[in-house]
Amino acid sequence: MSLDRTPQIALVGNPNTGKTTLFNALTGLRHKVGNYAGVTVDRKVGTVALGEQKADLIDLPGIYSLAAHSPDEMVAVDMIAWAHEFADHPADLLLVILDASNLRRNLYLYSQILESKRPVVVALTMVDVARKNNITIDIDLLTERLGVPVVPVHAQKSEGIEELKAAVSAQIARIDQEGHEAVLPPEHQVHAQPVLDGLAELGAAFEAAGAPVPPDFVRLRMIFDVDGYLLQLLDDKTAKALRPTLEKIRKDITTQRVLPALEAHARYSWVAELLDGVVTKPDVRVATSSDKIDAIITHKVWGTALFVVIMVTIFQAIFAWAAPAMDLIEGVFGSLGDVVREMMPPGALQSLVADGIIGGVGGVIVFVPQIFILFLFIAILEDCGYLARAAVLMDKVMSKVGLSGTSFIPMLSGFACAIPSIMSARTIADHKDRMATILVIPLMSCSARLPVYILIIAAFVPAVYVAGFINLQSLVLMAMYSLGIIVAVPVAFILKRTVLKGPSPSFVMELPSYKWPAWKTVLATAGGQAKAFLVDAGTVILAVSIVVWALTYFPRSEVRNLEFEEARQEVMVQGFDEEKQAAALVEIDHQEESANINHSYLASMGKTIEPVFAPLGWDWKLSMSVLASFPAREIIVATLGTIYSVGSDADEESQGLRSALQDSRHPDGSKVFTIPVAMSIMVFFALCMQCFATLAIMRRVTGSWKWPAIAFSYMTLLAYIGAFLTTKIGNLLL
Structure with a gap:
């Protein structure tokens, strides 16, 4: 060739x-x-x-x-x-x-x-x-x-x-x-001669408009696809010039059928003739094993019970299967930080590498095993044909709030990432249903929120078992994922009865055949999601970690450093035994770390906004970490890791960031991260807008900043109220 x-x-x-x-x-x-x-x-x-x-x-x-x-x-x-x-x-x-x-x-x-x-x-x-x-x-x-x-x-x-x-x-x-x-043979070419005449007439209209004439096939689609996408690709002047010609051609072709029905009749007639003698099937359709399985999976009671069991199993596996790999990664990064501190002289560069880069990025990478496991399960369920059945099951619930099972698939994929989910919502035919779906998709907990949940749950929820076999931590994780769905229901209900008022849509969906998952495809899908997470860790998370480290590390006061150095010298001449002297020096190191952080640029900014989040029980460190996470929500883990690891003396026995959060104290000595506060953080992240990229894609799909602004406003309000109520109710109960 x-x-x-x-x-x-x-x-x-x-x-x-x-x-x-x-x-x-x-x-x-x-x-x-x-x-x-x-x-x-x-x-x-x-x-x-x-x-x-x-x-x-x-x-x-x-x-x-x-x-x-x-x-x-x-x-x-x-x-x-x-x-x-x-x-x-x-x-x-x-x-x-x-x-x-x-x-x-x-x-x-x-x-x-x-x-x-x-x-x-x-x-x-x-x-x-x-x-x-x-x-x-x-x-x-x-x-x-x-x-x-x-x-x-x-x-x-x-x-x-x-x-x-x-x-x-x-x-x-x-x-x-x-x-x-x-x-297609002439007899099946949708009234061949009128169509051929129309193609020639439309070609002449293109020439008259001074535009290139597209191929016959494209002009045919322009004729038959009323309100189709092809015309939108033309410039306004050409499209306007062509519309009268298109309307005339369509009128000439149409007899007693509308255009889509006319085309469908012709094409299916051709298909029927072609398949005659090619395909042989039973005269009477008998119930297949797939039909029998569907009767259970899509059943109102048994199907729902199975769905819950599958979800519990997934979240149980996220904790149980990932723990060894997470411990290994955490140990590697902890040792790497220690090596850097030993090899490099004390100072800004050592702190940047050990605390800003290794502490920040390493604190996020540790969650890759759980990201992989989550998407491994999702890929398996999709590849075997279950997710489509779940959409049919959920249609019965979603129709009550004005949506349909068609919205369930984009919403479910929102557990991976809101961006492709919002893009996939474009296929929803009705404009109001499409907009309502887009506005609630960010309530689904994406993969960026998972590290936040895992960090808080591992630090503050005991690893005990309910009923002897269900991990309490997995139940709390499932509750966080369920929260977004539960809140999305009334939000969609309100939207479909106010600004997006319209009838409940009908739902028709093809159920794919059951099949064993293609393991290469499944592993490639899960691996691709883990890789995307790692790419984020190596780009935006790295950049934010360095910025947060700089704001935490600077400015350094020579006077303050001299005061703590004098305190160390005083301990050295006191004549303490070796153990007591070491303990006293460690205490001075901690006091110096605390003083440096409290006089940093980040502290100044955090203390300015602290009153806004004080009703939630949050201190300035937590408040700044939440704000810094807007570019990507998993950044909060890196930010907390940077703030709490600056100048730290971690060793291989340390539990890292989880231990630091558990030990964090207010100036009055009370714990910062109480159980209610820890729960409020997860509730806030479950309900707040995911990231700036989500807003950008919403603007691109909807064509306006109006809808992203509405989504950001209502979600921020929901997140704040939810976190506030969680803290207050939790304090009353505990």
């Missing part, structure tokens, strides 16, 4: 067809994730080896059709045919996934792809599921009728992968020799 660049292959298919598993099998997990220019849509690209040649494999967003109504769908259209906005050129080949257990639905998308006239190879997935459902497929006949290579694959077992690569390589080699001209 004569392509002067690396071939690009686009992976196209419906959601829940095994697309991600196939992508990982073809690329060997060698991929990178970025964004398409101008939109917050993930762009996942991997390298696939085709013999001696390599090609870029692009995993497009899962879609049901090419009727683009969102940036995700528009990215797919652009990569398939247009290359107008998000791609330099269309994909050289389309690798289309068809689910063998549901060919009729999948072929609707395929019929649209045919009209792009791009080279195609079909990967037939879910063959094992079809076989279990007594569905047989004549693959040779299907290949003949589609006119393109059809390769059955089982990506989890790596079956058919080499055959698929060979078919792709052969198609790429023929790109310059022959085009892909397979299109």
Whole structure:
């Protein structure tokens, strides 16, 4: 072939067809994730080896059709045919996934792809599921009728992968020799002649407007996708000039059916003819094992009980499984800090490295094992098909507050990060439901909040067991995650009956087939989240840790240093025995540390704002740590680690930051971190806005700063009130 660049292959298919598993099998997990220019849509690209040649494999967003109504769908259209906005050129080949257990639905998308006239190879997935459902497929006949290579694959077992690569390589080699001209037969081209006339008329309208004429396929989508996304990509002048022509064309084509129904009828008629003799299935559908499992999992009582058991198990594992790894990491960073203190002379540089960098960043990295475990469970539940069932179960609850199960999936993914969750909420059709969902997503406890919960729970909640087998710490952690959901319910209820008033939406969701998790995919997902957490620790958290250290370390007073040095000299000449002298010197060191911190820039700032948080029982150190965490909530751990480790004399027996928090005292000698105060910190973090990046993405998705301002205001108020009530009620009870 004569392509002067690396071939690009686009992976196209419906959601829940095994697309991600196939992508990982073809690329060997060698991929990178970025964004398409101008939109917050993930762009996942991997390298696939085709013999001696390599090609870029692009995993497009899962879609049901090419009727683009969102940036995700528009990215797919652009990569398939247009290359107008998000791609330099269309994909050289389309690798289309068809689910063998549901060919009729999948072929609707395929019929649209045919009209792009791009080279195609079909990967037939879910063959094992079809076989279990007594569905047989004549693959040779299907290949003949589609006119393109059809390769059955089982990506989890790596079956058919080499055959698929060979078919792709052969198609790429023929790109310059022959085009892909397979299109729908004329009788299924949606009243072919009026459509052809409309395409020509729309092309002339583009020319009259002085704009480049897009391909036939794109103009066809502009005609049929009323209020679609394609027109939004045109400049206002061109779009305005085209609208009268589009309305006329649509009127000429339409007879007794609206356009979407007209297109669906034509395409499904073609699908029915194509599958005649290709697919054989039982005349009478019998209940499958999947149906029987669904009856339990989506049951109002048993399904809810199972959901609770799964959640308790996850939070129990977060503590039990992660403890050894956390202790190891904590010990490594503690020893590393000791080594630095021994190797470097006392002073600002030693404190910066040992306390600012190692103490701050190390205090966050210690939570990576728990982040990994949380996302490992989420990835397993998603890959096996359970999360979709959980959405159906939750629809019964969410419909009572004006939302639907459609909102549950973005909200559930908010436990990972609010940013992709808010992006995924764009697929909710109704504007008011979409806005209400976006406004409550930040109430879900993201991974950045987990280190805060773990730190406080490990320090102040005893590791005892309830009923002999349930860890109390895991129950408190589950309560913190549940709090966001519990508060989101009345918030959504109020929003849907005030500023976003509207009817409760209907809920239709496809349930994917049950399958064993693809462990490579699951581990890659959990590892990717842990890596993202580490990247944050190495960037924004490192930067904030250094800033906080500087504010804590400076200014240094020579007069104050001299006073403490004189006190040490006085102890040395008192004639104390060795043990008593060492204890006296340690006490002077602690007094010096306290004096330096209390006269630092951070203390001056903290004492200024301390009255605002005093009703919560917080001192200036805690108040400043909370404010410093706004760029990223996990920063509070690094900030506390920096504040409480400045000049510290930790050793391998020290419990690190947890011990420092437990020993923290007010000037009057009372404990800073009482149980009510500790609980109030977690409540505050459970209800406050997650980070500035969340506000930025809300602004980008909603197109206005109005909604981010509303979200920040109501969440800050909720967080303060919640923390205040927690402290006051806790003090009354304890």
